[in-house]
Amino acid sequence: MKRLMLGVILALAAMVVQASSSSDIEASAIVNGTLVVAQDGTVQAVVVDEPEKYGQPIVDLVRKAVSQWRFQPVLRDGAPVVAKSTMHVRVVLGKKPDGNYTARIKGASFGDSDAPSTDAVRRAEINKMFPPKYPEAAIRGRVQGTVYLALRLDRGGRVVDAVAEQVNLGNLGPDPLLKQFRAVLADSALKAARQWRFEIPTTGPLAAQESWTVHVPVNYALNDHNAPPRNTTWVSYVPGPYTPAPWLHKPDLNAADALADGSVRTDGAGPVLLSTLDHG
Template identity: 60%
Template sequence: MKRAVIGTLLATLAMVAHASTPRDLESSAVVDGTLVLAKNGTVQTVQIKDEARYGKPIADMVRKAALQWLFYPVLREGQPVLAKIDMHVRVVLQKAPDGNYTARIKGATFGDMDAKSTDALSNAESNKRIAPRYPIDAARAGVQGTVYLALRIDRSGHVTDAVAEQVNLANIGPDSALRQFRDEMAKTTLAAARRWTYQVPTTGRLASQDHWTARVPVTYTLNDRGEANPDSVWRTYVPGPYTKAPWSDKSDMDSVDAVVNDDVRTEGAGPALLVSFHQG
């Protein structure tokens, strides 16, 4: 991109970054917690982690919904067992014409509580040294966002294909400007991700696969001084378009952004809902 065009984009984004909220802005949080599943896959108990961070009404809504979910039974040596699993639920707030807000559950992901489990992909230690660089033009413009990656991992643990399934930006502005910054964030994130390696599953039902799909979110945030800022609970952003990973037949646009930042989720791993939470 020519320098003059970059300068125009920066000026445009600087002017609109704090403008009034457009209709396509979305506010959401990932609510973390744990579930205890009965042998038949029903939810026995729901615990919300630090529920005061989200507010009691949100915590109560997630708890009530989760108690209606039905999972495939968790098996150990072929037999259904009582299981405790972790839960990450994306809750979206929408502003109504009367000024009040409504909340809905957009997506959810679930995982094994055992951090030492070898049934799924896990990060190699070397990945910590290959962090994506904040795109310089985005940093100068104060543009923040999250890139949701889908990575194809071979049996040696290397990334053989990579897609940015969605890029959400915490700024508003002309579509052309937002598209440009989404592309820049996706490009720099993918450049780093293609160098990452993973420890592949060696136990469980996924161990025999010839490849796996990992989903990893990467968030770019700044504080008032233009420096990296710790994650906040609630975020407001413009959702980007969804691009399905071409090699995956299990991609779910409702759950792509319900993954914990800096975490890796293995497609097909962990407990699965028998009935979609949208139907529950």
Template identity: 40%
Template sequence: MAMKGIRRLALVLALGGALAPSMAMAGTGAGPGSVRKQIESSLVVAGDVYIETDGSVSRLDIDQEEKLPSGVVKLVRDNALQWKFQPVVREGHAVKAIAPMRLRVVAKKLDGDRYEIALRGVSFERYDAKDPQSVAYLKLDAPKYPTDAFRSNAAGTVYLVVKVGRDGKVEDVVAEQVNLRVIGSEGEMAQFRKLFADSAILASKRWTFRVPTEGEAASQPYWSVRIPVSYSLNRDPSEGQTYGQWISYVPGPRQVAPWSSTSDSANFAPDTLVDGGVYMADSRTPKLLTPLQGG
């Protein structure tokens, strides 16, 4: 498959106290205009959200705050303290709770060298391989890097939704979203997404899992889990791998798993999940009721 005109994305984005970062794009040439307009530059902010019995947020602890631009820290903290959650209930009573947070902050181009930052998606999932109430890996074979993608110096991340049966084997799988760190024509981008998705799906069908043995989830006929699969070359960081570092990519469209009977929060984004984890898609994490920004 010929892949001409492909350009890797490189980003240098400096952001201090202001909320309008400047961005310089480096590369060997310009990619197709329609695809370039889809480029996002983002970083992930992690921390813990303290939820009160009425669902309000009383405190936000941000991980490694010193590694983050001050403007990002201010934006996240100012908005998170206005969030409202559905009260967390245990044994029929509302209780205080601490939820892990991974929040994607996106830089969007305005005009000239001016950019603004905004909150794009969040997850409150935590992966604990020893938790008997959650699905965890038993056997994980790494996928092969697609040959045509490797030759074209293409990179990306596939966000899988996997249906795990009661025997711990994969019953079905779908690529929910594929983000690319490469620029080409619309047709080339679609081919790259398919290459990466097919590779990840093929590998996932050989995986096996430890299924829940305790809690409400233990009685389910199957479990849906989300698993990020990253394809990187030359030690380039994937989305969220290097904390505090801006990453440029072209986000792909999202699709719903055909067997899914639950709907995600409007604020949820699969690309906030960390590589190497297994995340219960139907878990009972705290539900955010207000918008991420301006709520």
């Protein structure tokens, strides 16, 4: 049965590759930066990292939207404080019939552990020994994508529950085939993730918890042999359906695929957005 399924995927893979060049496909980028939340929850400052990567219109869009957002006041020892946080904003570009483009903000996440902080979950060095394996079927099909995992950790930093909340592809194609490729990438990411270990919080309000949920992106990107690395700022965007981890009581749909490559977002860390996103 597995050989038959692999054969079907490979036989249809050319359809996905051909469709990936369609003018209907959207493009997307994660705009990285920082923000400062005032004591009343308003945004005091917004900084976009490496603005030249995105272009001034996109930078202006993000700055304007974020500056109007309102967050739950950040408390320290029960009192509201001014707080600085990382931000990752997903911007999606769509082509209009007249050849111009529309841009909208699709999601945002805050307070990941890019910086070494003992207040949030961090990756353990041992994880480098268990990288996800690029599935053969996806390589032959020239299929690329990102798997967004939710992992529940125990106090030893071990993964006790794991689920692929969303799988985005860089290819268009028939829905049944895309579903198969999403499953192939998700299986690969989950197999690796179940072997990972993490450093749990030892300071801050999350340190006393019995378990933690983290969200981790796993990226699958192809590069031709001896070719220079591709510019991955803007990539084809074919989002998959969102399925929240079953153990989460209040999943954050806005943050589902708004994670930077290599980041780890800990539930409960970072400011909580109260506003709706400006979709433009």
